[in-house]
Amino acid sequence: MNRYFSTIPWLLQRISGAVLVVLLAVHFWVGHYADWGEPITFAGVQMRLQSTVFITIDLILLMLVVFHGLNGVRNIILDYPAFLPHNRPISLILFIIGIATVIFGIYALYPFITGGG
Amino acid sequence: MSLKDSQLKILLRTILNSDEPGTLAYVFHRLTGIILAGYLFLHIWTISSSTISPAAFDMKLGAFSRPLFLVLDVALLAAASFHALNGVRIIFFDTGIGIKRQKLGFILAIVLTVIIALLAAKLLVPVIFGEG
Ligand code: HEM
């Protein structure tokens, strides 16, 4: 069992969860609960992302939530004994999905930072 | 209505009477975790319309400001709130804090989630029925 479930992912799942409480609360709030009904616009997001603080928050949020979500999915998959022997390919696939998602997420934020177009 | 009431009662009784509310908490936690992970991918895909053009982004996000999606936003907030609160509860127990208060923790997570969702819904009502 220990070969599949080392303590490190377990610990990182808890640390990322604890940090996400704060980041997600901020994200939900500025995301739009601060001014309900105002549509989210490119210009609005661009203005916010002029600030290095918000860029940093977004990037940390992106990386933590992708790790936490996919590591959670891994835990769920490996809960089924049938998948246990395939731990390595499953973990590798999830790892690749995670890296690709983070790269795509940065690519999606890039226009806001450089000014669009 | 009476059917709904009795179902609610059964649910409440299950939570309050079981020695092990852990199973229910576990199911909810897993379910909300999967919902949030699914949302994450849709979310990044939506944001990525920024790479086409600012106008494409505004059009896509404008579509997501319709009342139906605002209601879904509250549901999303509720799922995130429960997952976060219950996650904190799990982390506390793992650190040895409040192990004897697990049921109370679960009830607290549910109650706080309902309060947060109601507050958000209260913000939402004037938006839907106000300017339309
Ligand atoms: C807001 C702060 C959050 C906290 C405090 C938190 C906490 C936790 C904790 C402690 C676990 C481990 C549960 C266990 O081992 O029994 C977990 C699992 C999980 N989380 Fe989160 N989480 C948060 C946000 C998120 C988000 C945003 C997502 C989606 C991207 C997510 C997806 C998952 C998934 C899929 C699992 C696996 C569920 C399972 O094993 O049954 N979580 N979370």
Ligand code: HEM
């Ligand atoms: C209704 C609630 C939400 C709204 C209105 C919202 C809105 C936004 C907006 C406008 C952005 C663009 C960047 C920015 O403004 O800083 C963004 C980015 C992001 N959001 Fe949300 N969000 C919501 C919920 C969530 C949730 C629940 C999660 C986690 C599962 C999440 C994770 C992210 C991530 C990771 C990014 C960065 C995306 C990227 O790098 O491409 N958001 N969100």
